[in-house]
Amino acid sequence: MAYSSIELACADGIATLTFNRxxxxxxxxxALLEELAEALNSIKQDDAVRVLILTGSGEKAFxxxxxxxxIATLTPLAAKKFAQFGQxxxxxxxxxxxxxxxxxxGYALGGGCEMALACDFIYAxxxxxxxxxxxxxxxxPGFGGTQRLPRLIGANLAKEMIFTGKHLSAAxxxxxxxxxxIFAPEExxxxxxxxxxxxxxxxxxSLCAAKQTVNQGLNADLATGLGIERDAFALCLAxxxxxxxxxxxLEKRKPVFTGNLHS
Ligand code: DAK
Numbered sequence: 001m002a003y004s005s006i007e008l009a010c011a012d013g014i015a016t017l018t019f020n021r022x023x024x025x026x027x028x029x030x031a032l033l034e035e036l037a038e039a040l041n042s043i044k045q046d047d048a049v050r051v052l053i054l055t056g057s058g059e060k061a062f063x064x065x066x067x068x069x070x071i072a073t074l075t076p077l078a079a080k081k082f083a084q085f086g087q088x089x090x091x092x093x094x095x096x097x098x099x100x101x102x103x104x105x106g107y108a109l110g111g112g113c114e115m116a117l118a119c120d121f122i123y124a125x126x127x128x129x130x131x132x133x134x135x136x137x138x139x140x141p142g143f144g145g146t147q148r149l150p151r152l153i154g155a156n157l158a159k160e161m162i163f164t165g166k167h168l169s170a171a172x173x174x175x176x177x178x179x180x181x182i183f184a185p186e187e188x189x190x191x192x193x194x195x196x197x198x199x200x201x202x203x204x205x206s207l208c209a210a211k212q213t214v215n216q217g218l219n220a221d222l223a224t225g226l227g228i229e230r231d232a233f234a235l236c237l238a239x240x241x242x243x244x245x246x247x248x249x250l251e252k253r254k255p256v257f258t259g260n261l262h263s
Contacts, residue, residue: 001042005032007057008039013050013200014193015043022058028086028111029067037089040096047260050200050207052096053192054119055103056112059185062104062128063112068137083142086111090143094118094215097208099199103192104128105185109167114143117152120211122178123192125185130173133165151218153177203241203257209233 007018017039019026026032043049056062066086074082093100093115102108102119109131116122116130124130132141132149140146141162150158153176161168173179183191199207209232217225236242241259248255 001035001038003035003039005029006035006039008042010043010046010049012197013048014053014196015046015049015051016053016055017043018055018057019063020057022056022061024067025061025064025107026056026058026112027064027067028115029070030082030085033086033089037092040089040092043098044096047204050098050202050204051196052098052100053103053196054093054100054115055189055192056105059106061106061112062102062108063115064107065110065112065133066143071137071139079142086143090114090118094144094148097211098204099207099211101192101196103188104130104170104179105188110134110141110145111143114141114145114148117148117178118144121180122173123188123195124170124173124179124182125188126170126182127185128170128173128179128182129167130170130178131165131167132162133167135163136165149178201257203239203245203255203259205239205241205259206236206245209236 005019005021007020009016017036019032021027021032043052100119102116102122104116104122104124106125106127107129108116109129110133113130113132132145134141146162149161157176168178170179170182174182181191213229213232216228220228239259241257244257244259245255
């Protein structure tokens with residue numbers, strides 16, 4: 001499919017998806033969300049892809065939120081449909097089997113912050129700005145922010161962000177655990193590429209098992225989580241990657257993982 005609001009590139013096991021509406025600071029409209037859904041489907045079907053990077057085009061924004069020109073026209077019923085569509089796509093992103101890294105290069109506001117929250121971790125430019133400004137528009141976060149943010153940074157800090165709509169600098173976002181690492185703007189992409197390349201050297205089955213285990217365990221009590229871990233550990237041994245990894249160690253060489261989710 002030819003995309004106009006996003007760009008998708010895949011090389012060496014790494015897919016890079018770039019939100020590409022720089023004139024609107026990459027704001028999320030229905031057309032972009034539809035393209036995102038399509039792109040996630042194609043990534044899901046590509047056995048070669050082991051890591052996904054999300055970023056924004058232009059110098060200023062990752063995503064400056066849902067497209068306010070569209071929100072302004074929504075009736076309550078249309079708003080529910082819009083929120084459901086957005087939530088489904090963002091959940092699809094969160095449940096993508098492979099690791100997803102957000103490279104936040106600028107504003108990550110509203111739906112943009114929520115998109116980053118659905119990724120597995122965030123690396124950001126020192127110039128990035130985070131926030132959930134929906135309250136200032138008379139609405140609330142509608143793409144999972146009221147649920148994912150408190151799970152990540154705790155209820156009190158999340159409520160402060162949601163109730164005030166205030167912007168947070170990259171340094172503030174890192175201090176509260178929203179962001180893993182921050183970099184000079186010109187160093188962000190190289191840093192994200194480096195960590196993506198490192199992850200892409202690992203076995204796909206074990207990467208996916210690790211992600212699924214952490215995510216499912218977060219919604220469970222410890223005993224249930226440990227059960228999920230046991231099952232996933234056992235399942236890893238069904239992949240040739242486990243034999244390759246252990247053999248490579250014993251033979252004092254680097255492992256070459258070729259397994260996929262079907263082997
Ligand atoms: N939507 C549409 N256009 C946007 C936009 C957005 N979110 N953000 C920026 N733009 C456009 C601007 O209108 C401007 O367009 P032109 O005037 O050039 O045509 C262009 O991008 C450049 O923006 P600025 O000129 O404003 O640039 P500045 O550097 O001065 O300011 C800014 C940058 C990011 C601080 C500012 O643009 C800004 O405050 N943007 C809005 C940020 C925001 O409030 N985002 C949250 C959106 S609300 C829901 C479901 C989901 C959601 C809500 C409800 N329902 C269930 C109802 C999610 C909501 C959101 O995400």
